[in-house]
Amino acid sequence: MNKKLRGLLLTATVCLLLALGGCAVPSRIEKPPVEDEEPVKEGSVKEPMEEVVEQEEEKVEEVVEQVEVPNTPENVILPEDNPPPDNMTWISPGKVVISNFFPGARAEYYLSVHNGDDEECPFVISCRAPDRLYEGASFPPEEFQDWIIIADTDPVIAPESTEDVFIVLEMPEDAESPESWEFWVSVQDASQAGLVQTELCSRWLVNMR
Amino acid sequence: MRRFRKLLWGMAPLAAIVTLLISNGGVALADTTATVTINATPTFISIALNNTSYDFSTVAADEDEETPDGYFGVTNNSTVTTNTTIVSNGWQDTDGEAPDSPWTWDTPGEDQGQMKASDGDGAFDVTIDDSTPAELTSGTSAETDWVFEVQIDAPTSFTHGEPQGTTLTLTCAEE
Numbered sequence: 001m002n003k004k005l006r007g008l009l010l011t012a013t014v015c016l017l018l019a020l021g022g023c024a025v026p027s028r029i030e031k032p033p034v035e036d037e038e039p040v041k042e043g044s045v046k047e048p049m050e051e052v053v054e055q056e057e058e059k060v061e062e063v064v065e066q067v068e069v070p071n072t073p074e075n076v077i078l079p080e081d082n083p084p085p086d087n088m089t090w091i092s093p094g095k096v097v098i099s100n101f102f103p104g105a106r107a108e109y110y111l112s113v114h115n116g117d118d119e120e121c122p123f124v125i126s127c128r129a130p131d132r133l134y135e136g137a138s139f140p141p142e143e144f145q146d147w148i149i150i151a152d153t154d155p156v157i158a159p160e161s162t163e164d165v166f167i168v169l170e171m172p173e174d175a176e177s178p179e180s181w182e183f184w185v186s187v188q189d190a191s192q193a194g195l196v197q198t199e200l201c202s203r204w205l206v207n208m209r
Numbered sequence: 210m211r212r213f214r215k216l217l218w219g220m221a222p223l224a225a226i227v228t229l230l231i232s233n234g235g236v237a238l239a240d241t242t243a244t245v246t247i248n249a250t251p252t253f254i255s256i257a258l259n260n261t262s263y264d265f266s267t268v269a270a271d272e273d274e275e276t277p278d279g280y281f282g283v284t285n286n287s288t289v290t291t292n293t294t295i296v297s298n299g300w301q302d303t304d305g306e307a308p309d310s311p312w313t314w315d316t317p318g319e320d321q322g323q324m325k326a327s328d329g330d331g332a333f334d335v336t337i338d339d340s341t342p343a344e345l346t347s348g349t350s351a352e353t354d355w356v357f358e359v360q361i362d363a364p365t366s367f368t369h370g371e372p373q374g375t376t377l378t379l380t381c382a383e384e
Contacts, residue, residue, distance in 0.1 A: 082253075083253055083288075084255045084286035084287075084288070085286065088255050088286045089257065090253045090254060090255035090286065090287075091253070091254050092252060092254070093249040093250060093251060093252050094253065094287070094289050094383035095250065095252065095383045096247060096248070097247070097248045098245065098247050099245070099246045099247075099248070100245050100246055102245075105245050107245055107247055108247075109249065116255075131292075131294045131342045132292065132294075132344070184382065186380075188378075192261065193262075194261035194262035194376075195262050195359075195375070195376065196261050196262075196359075196376075196377045196378075197261065197376055197377070197378050197379070198257070198258060198380075198381065199380040199381070200382075201254070201380055201381065202254065202383075203383055
């Protein structure tokens with residue numbers, strides 16, 4: 001009789017200990033302290049993430065997380081480093097690589113556009129399919145332009161000034177894409193006239209996880 | 210004592226279920242995080258032209274007319290190796306009056322012509338398309354200026370004398 005009772009008590013104790021242990025499992029990435037976050041202008045990356053988690057056969061739980069990725073040197077663009085002369089029109093950076101991307105994720109970056117003219121100048125900024133591809137990359141899915149937000153598609157930039165244009169890539173959760181794909185962000189001086197006009201492009205390579 | 214034993218027997222399966230639910234939930238939640246990374250190097254893309262226009266004047270049927278050697282000069286202030294493509298937006302009837310009679314952009318035919326380009330060697334071996342960009346230069350080193358020329362392959366015959374024009378877009382991007 002006593003043995004049975006001891007067995008029962010032991011079973012109950014083990015179950016309770018296991019239950020308490022399950023509660024204590026850490027399950028989230030810790031957000032970096034607010035003071036560690038750089039201003040967005042310097043090229044920060046934000047990744048809101050939503051993921052549905054299946055817990056039990058009949059129970060589905062949706063988990064939504066916002067993960068702040070702190071700036072690291074390779075994430076920061078420094079337009080003041082050796083730019084072309086002020087009287088030349090330029091864009092920067094020439095290439096952006098987004099890695100570990102996935103449906104439902106969001107990536108943000110700034111494209112710097114410099115007006116080298118001595119007069120105020122209108123520009124047109126758009127995204128488009130690439131003229132050529134990096135090795136192993138594919139052309140973007142047909143609907144990729146719906147996933148890209150350009151904060152200002154027709155900025156008017158003061159003479160010999162630079163404007164940072166906010167660009168967001170936000171892929172729907174139910175969207176599909178190749179493992180590696182590319183799109184270009186096009187910048188054109190809208191005041192150009194004549195037989196030949198120039199277009200400057202920034203290449204954006206997206207590697208899916 | 211009997212009541213206590215019954216109570217314990219009843220609690221054991223319940224505790225086991227609670228354990229299972231909580232521990233499974235913990236494992237699943239731990240897998241929901243990921244990091245998207247963005248990398249960019251501080252490169253600059255910059256080109257400018259010394260000439261943007263050229264008047265071919267009157268073009269004879271079935272003749273090729275071209276700009277002078279090195280007519281279009283490109284100042285390249287890009288800080289990285291670049292490639293350049295060229296594309297046309299097709300022929301436009303430029304007098305702005307009806308009827309609107311643009312030529313067809315294609316190999317020479319009746320009211321049908323195209324343009325070609327060369328990267329400074331006068332070879333005109335780059336056929337300019339009206340939809341797909343053609344590569345004009347590749348692997349151009351940083352801060353290296355270059356020149357190019359263009360040529361009209363005029364129609365073999367004309368059914369009208371409406372003036373024609375086009376816009377050529379020169380696209381520069383990192384290699």
